[in-house]
Amino acid sequence: MPELNRRGVLRAVAAGAAALGAPALLHAQGAPIRIGSVLARQGPFALQGEAATLGIRIALEQAGHRALGRPVELVAYDEPNPLGAQQNMQKLIQEDKVVAVIGGSNSATGLAMASTAAQARMPTIISAALAREITGKNCSPYVFRVNAPPNVYAKLLARQLLPIGKKWYFLVGAYAYGQEAYQMLKGELLAAGGTDAGMDAAAVGTTDFSSIILKIRQAKPDVIVLGIAGTDLTSFLKQYDEFGLRGKIPVASLTVGDEELWAQSNPTGIMGKFWHYTNPANSPQEKALNEAVLKAKGHPASQSTAQGWVAGRMVLAAIEKEKSVEPAALVRGLESVRPEGVPGHFRAWDHQFITPLVMAQVREKAADKYDLLSIVGKPMSPAEVEAMFGTRQESQCTMGTA
Secondary structure, three states, X not given: OOHHHHHHHHHHHHXXXXXXXXXXXXXXXXXXXXXXXEOOOOOOXXXXXXXXHHHHHHHHHHOOOEEOOEEEEEEEEOOOOHHHHHHHHHHHHHOOOOOEEEEOOOXXXXXXXXXXXXXXXXXXXXXXXXXXXXXXXXXOOOEEEOOOOHHHHHHHHHHHHOOOOOEEEEEEEOOHHHHHHHHHHHHHHHXXXXXXXXXXXXXXXXXXXXXXXXXXXXXXXXXXXXXXXXXXXXXXXXXXXXXXXXXXXXXXXXOOOHHHHHOOOOOOOEEEEOOOOOOOOOOHHHHHHHHHHHHHHOOOOOHHHHHHHHHHHHHHHHHHHHOOOOHHHHHHHHHHOOOOOOOOEEXXXXXXXEOOOEEEEEOOOOOOOOOOEEEEOOOOOHHHHHHHOOOOOOOOOOOOOO
């Protein structure tokens, strides 16, 4: 056989052998990239979970459902309780082969998911849970958090409440978020020379607050400060109005979900918020998010939707920046990406999302049930925002590297 032909045959054989060994590689290059979510579909946080899932889907739609030239799919499961959230997250990791997970509608499930993420080395963004441990003493290279912890909201809320009065009554949840809310808010009050007029802790799913409201009325505080969430907050505000106390004793909430307010016929209060659709500081991309929700649902975007959207945008941006879906690469990407129009970034040393929060007050007269809030307080500079979230020296986070 002539040398030229022999070389040609050898090249053809080599190419054929490579092709036989390449199907897995070729499949991987064109296979869908799967992002998982574990968000509430039932219980007190179901509406927030649905809204956050919508935010993730809008982020994917805006990216054309593609990253690295490959299709991107969302695999969504419920978070019925902490154990159920962990089990569904394991399913996403082991069976669905997702590259990242988004979820955590409350602190109990958020802490459970963060623990699973750290053990499985799965890049995970906790979208709504506030528990400080997530980006504090339990921080992990694989865990990121979108919402702010209670101490940040407490600082902002105290600025609004102390001029009203320094005798506060606390109603908080009998769970991680509620207890942290009480500690942080009471700390701000006592530091300003104020008085703790009383505290009650309510279990998740409490429907009757009448006895607590009677105690509050007897105590005659300057302000009622709430650290409850979901349908618990909805039930309290409704009964507070029914007792005729609306407008007599001011109400404030560490944070509030739009879904909770929209369910009220006559809400009241000053609230901390992660995001609000009428904020004049919103970017064109945030305004586009609101328009997408209006088109899809007929109502504005909620802060839960914004949290899901932020998480989705950050994951997609990290994938594109690193040109990889490997866990360590995604961690690097999430630590450094700054997607256009997304109102913040993940801090590299604790993975806390740093963003200007919103303080809002319910209007006395609202045009409709969705346009309830006025933004209060002065905008902060980026340096002031960073300082509000605390320094590395103040944090208990000592995570290593991915």
